[in-house]
Amino acid sequence: MISLLSDSLRVGTRRSFLRGASIAAAATVFAGVGAAAEAVVSAADRERMRALAAWTALTFDTPNPVPYGADIFDSKSGERLMRAANAVGPEHDPSAHGEIHAIRLACAKSKSASLKGYTLYTTCEPCAMCMACALWAGLDRVVYGATIADASRFGHQIQIPAAEVAKRGDMTCVVDGPVEREVCLALFTDPRMQKQLDRWKAGR
Numbered sequence: 001m002i003s004l005l006s007d008s009l010r011v012g013t014r015r016s017f018l019r020g021a022s023i024a025a026a027a028t029v030f031a032g033v034g035a036a037a038e039a040v041v042s043a044a045d046r047e048r049m050r051a052l053a054a055w056t057a058l059t060f061d062t063p064n065p066v067p068y069g070a071d072i073f074d075s076k077s078g079e080r081l082m083r084a085a086n087a088v089g090p091e092h093d094p095s096a097h098g099e100i101h102a103i104r105l106a107c108a109k110s111k112s113a114s115l116k117g118y119t120l121y122t123t124c125e126p127c128a129m130c131m132a133c134a135l136w137a138g139l140d141r142v143v144y145g146a147t148i149a150d151a152s153r154f155g156h157q158i159q160i161p162a163a164e165v166a167k168r169g170d171m172t173c174v175v176d177g178p179v180e181r182e183v184c185l186a187l188f189t190d191p192r193m194q195k196q197l198d199r200w201k202a203g204r
């Protein structure tokens with residue numbers, strides 16, 4: 001059961017969480033938090049982030065608990081293309097952060113190196129590596145939950161805001177967040193996550 005769950009978490013699913021545009025068309029609200037106060041965040045964004053956080057929390061009961069999950073949706077239709085969690089441990093790959101893992105699987109599935117027309121949701125603000133990959137993939141938009149500053153309380157981080165990385169590129173990618181920050185932050189503070197966080201902090 002654990003391995004099945006782990007597999008499904010790693011390969012993601014095509015099942016669209018949202019049904020059509022009805023939720024996507026829901027009223028928009030302003031994030032109103034910190035530097036992203038100008039960002040327009042929709043009710044669908046919040047719903048997707050909460051669902052992603054809940055799915056990511058399922059990893060807590062697997063051998064590879066992680067607070068990092070990522071979802072890729074068609075920006076227009078709202079259909080999910082791919083969902084993945086951080087797989088650095090099981091893949092023995094330091095670049096297998098949730099965002100990059102999802103991007104790789106999404107590109108493989110669509111047999112294209114371009115994710116133009118898609119939006120990436122991630123439970124934590126992308127690090128410089130992941131944000132650069134989002135730009136190279138041509139994603140329209142990145143929406144994040146907890147901030148890099150939040151995550152840095154629990155382990156190593158590269159302190160470059162995702163919006164700053166996006167600004168330095170000549171690709172167009174909107175960066176919105178934090179969205180459902182407290183919900184995503186709870187992934188880091190969950191008691192089931194603490195042993196793993198301690199291991200990461202110790203470099204193991």
Ligand SMILES: [Zn+2]
Nearest residue numbers: 097126127130
């Ligand atoms: Zn990353």
